[in-house]
Amino acid sequence: MPRITVLAGGVGGARFTRGLLAELERRHPDPAERPEVTVVVNTGDDMWLNGLRVCPDLDTVMYTLGGGIDEGQGWGRPEESKRTSAEIAAYGRGWPWFTLGDLDLATHIVRSELLRGGATLSEATEVLCRRWTPGACLLPMSDQPVETHVRLAADADEHRSGDLVHFEEWWVRYRASVPASGFEQLGVEGATPAPGVLEAIAQSDVVILPPSNPVVSVGTILGVPGIRDALVTTSARVVGVSPIIGGAAVRGMADQCLRTIGVETSALAVGLHYGSRATGGVLDAWLVDETDAAAVPPLEAAGVSSSAVPLWMRDPASTAALAGAALDHAARV
Amino acid sequence: MPRITVLAGGVGGARFTRGLLAELERRHPDPAERPEVTVVVNTGDDMWLNGLRVCPDLDTVMYTLGGGIDEGQGWGRPEESKRTSAEIAAYGRGWPWFTLGDLDLATHIVRSELLRGGATLSEATEVLCRRWTPGACLLPMSDQPVETHVRLAADADEHRSGDLVHFEEWWVRYRASVPASGFEQLGVEGATPAPGVLEAIAQSDVVILPPSNPVVSVGTILGVPGIRDALVTTSARVVGVSPIIGGAAVRGMADQCLRTIGVETSALAVGLHYGSRATGGVLDAWLVDETDAAAVPPLEAAGVSSSAVPLWMRDPASTAALAGAALDHAARV
Numbered sequence: 100m101p102r103i104t105v106l107a108g109g110v111g112g113a114r115f116t117r118g119l120l121a122e123l124e125r126r127h128p129d130p131a132e133r134p135e136v137t138v139v140v141n142t143g144d145d146m147w148l149n150g151l152r153v154c155p156d157l158d159t160v161m162y163t164l165g166g167g168i169d170e171g172q173g174w175g176r177p178e179e180s181k182r183t184s185a186e187i188a189a190y191g192r193g194w195p196w197f198t199l200g201d202l203d204l205a206t207h208i209v210r211s212e213l214l215r216g217g218a219t220l221s222e223a224t225e226v227l228c229r230r231w232t233p234g235a236c237l238l239p240m241s242d243q244p245v246e247t248h249v250r251l252a253a254d255a256d257e258h259r260s261g262d263l264v265h266f267e268e269w270w271v272r273y274r275a276s277v278p279a280s281g282f283e284q285l286g287v288e289g290a291t292p293a294p295g296v297l298e299a300i301a302q303s304d305v306v307i308l309p310p311s312n313p314v315v316s317v318g319t320i321l322g323v324p325g326i327r328d329a330l331v332t333t334s335a336r337v338v339g340v341s342p343i344i345g346g347a348a349v350r351g352m353a354d355q356c357l358r359t360i361g362v363e364t365s366a367l368a369v370g371l372h373y374g375s376r377a378t379g380g381v382l383d384a385w386l387v388d389e390t391d392a393a394a395v396p397p398l399e400a401a402g403v404s405s406s407a408v409p410l411w412m413r414d415p416a417s418t419a420a421l422a423g424a425a426l427d428h429a430a431r432v
Numbered sequence: 433m434p435r436i437t438v439l440a441g442g443v444g445g446a447r448f449t450r451g452l453l454a455e456l457e458r459r460h461p462d463p464a465e466r467p468e469v470t471v472v473v474n475t476g477d478d479m480w481l482n483g484l485r486v487c488p489d490l491d492t493v494m495y496t497l498g499g500g501i502d503e504g505q506g507w508g509r510p511e512e513s514k515r516t517s518a519e520i521a522a523y524g525r526g527w528p529w530f531t532l533g534d535l536d537l538a539t540h541i542v543r544s545e546l547l548r549g550g551a552t553l554s555e556a557t558e559v560l561c562r563r564w565t566p567g568a569c570l571l572p573m574s575d576q577p578v579e580t581h582v583r584l585a586a587d588a589d590e591h592r593s594g595d596l597v598h599f600e601e602w603w604v605r606y607r608a609s610v611p612a613s614g615f616e617q618l619g620v621e622g623a624t625p626a627p628g629v630l631e632a633i634a635q636s637d638v639v640i641l642p643p644s645n646p647v648v649s650v651g652t653i654l655g656v657p658g659i660r661d662a663l664v665t666t667s668a669r670v671v672g673v674s675p676i677i678g679g680a681a682v683r684g685m686a687d688q689c690l691r692t693i694g695v696e697t698s699a700l701a702v703g704l705h706y707g708s709r710a711t712g713g714v715l716d717a718w719l720v721d722e723t724d725a726a727a728v729p730p731l732e733a734a735g736v737s738s739s740a741v742p743l744w745m746r747d748p749a750s751t752a753a754l755a756g757a758a759l760d761h762a763a764r765v
Contacts (some may be wrong), residue, residue, distance in 0.1 A: 111750070149541050149542065149545050150541060150544050150548055151541070151546035177587065180513060180515065180534065182513065182534050182535060183516065183534045183537050183538050183541075184538075186534075186535050186537075186538030186539070187538045187541060187542060189563060190538065190539075190540075190542045190559070190560065190563050191562075191563075192542050194547065201513065201515050201516045201519075202515060202519050203514065204516050204519075204537075205516050205517075205519030205520045205522075205523065206519070206523075207483050208516075208520060209482065209520060209523045209525050210482060211483050212482050212483035212525065215483055226523070227523065229524075230522060230524075231524050256596050
């Protein structure tokens, strides 16, 4: 049975994976012959908020694959009420700029109770997925808390240069508009990949880096000791899909993240940042958008097989086609 | 400055206290001359539910005095949504028969976070009350968890004779319809009255037992080591208001509770159950309803000053009048 592993952040990774599952279903109508998909999900955005463990990317992937996502905003559940959040704010508690919807809240309550009862994040995720049946195995990158923090670079409002804030504060509260000097993965030194992560990468035929944020999603996953090495040594073909089209992030604020680590916001630069497995990087192949076709020759020259295909995930059909292109390219490498 | 202490359970105690505060405001328009009121609240119904600390009586008193109560049902907030509870149930977690409204839920989330952060229940209650400004000092009977459990007496559905269940399970799930052989206050041996409880009782001019459940509300408070003794020795006048009118509980299922401890459901029997302070009980006086006027002579004969007054708390005016009658009777003892 062929296996496929995806290293995913939130919205982009979730939508890509949904397209991948649709494409696999189309290509393999018999479920017994359909490749198994494992999604290794970034947990660097996780946080304790009001005593609840919130896992933004795990939930976005779970809801998206399970049919429970708010399609418009890309995260949370459809038509949520903010009444509970407003009540918490009325008590003067929590982060008023980070709102939890009333349906989503139940996920955090159940997960937090499981974690406090001694379950690992992997185990809690499995319990939650029993309800959502996402059609893929969702694994947190690690069962240990590894929380991305942002080192602020410049004075901004009440913050001083050099302050370290949780990634979600920088991302949601400041919309990544406060210059940063770097990212720190608090807790990463003692973290290990969650059970099954290294095995999934080692035993897959194809590993896909979907169009997730290369710094604070895929980059965070690669920062967990052992995961980058697993990508370097796996016999799988590793195919990435550029999250940058025409010099701009498809979604979110990847440009601010790339600027912070000194990488240009371009499909070429991100591909070279990941690098060729032939020279210690993690990529066999890198898909760029048709508008970035000029990036193909220099990528090939750097040892990264590349092709220019339509990258916009406009709808289920175009997303499935993109996933199919990634699979087809992997088969050609 | 005169002081008044009330030992309260949920709805009955909360509504009586609201009437008391209104009556005190009417009698003492100058806030500087108005007696201070302390409400010692039963916490025997408290529980951890889905990792959240739920304190039914504290919240009922806080919401009622703070203007945030659902007047129709007597507990919770008005017009709550049950969507979050339904989501938790969809995960197969929690008690499906115990629903938390979406507004009320915020109170539990904030309290649980405070408790996990090291606050005592007294301190957490004070933080919550900053928002609700209930006009009285709310004290939990104890900062230690003392949870009332019910020893089931007879076979009933999936339960076996002798099982011990949380009070809320017996009360809410079984509507107290499963015969019980007794109540147990788990944790009571090591519990002490919360800071301020004994002082409030000792320094009050009047202590009132409002028409709360004499077994699982007031009885539970009296079970905390030191509180009954404080009532016996205080220089305050201790006045109780019967929760039984015409042989039936004004509200709730007090008759099942009384039956369990072998006390008849009558204003007389409950008054005698509390007993006269002259003979080791806790009452100086006991108010019964006009329909129970026949109970006055035997109560007086037992050393409990008694009078028959209108006990039904039909509206704010009748409730304030009842509180006034309790104060007036205390002044005459």
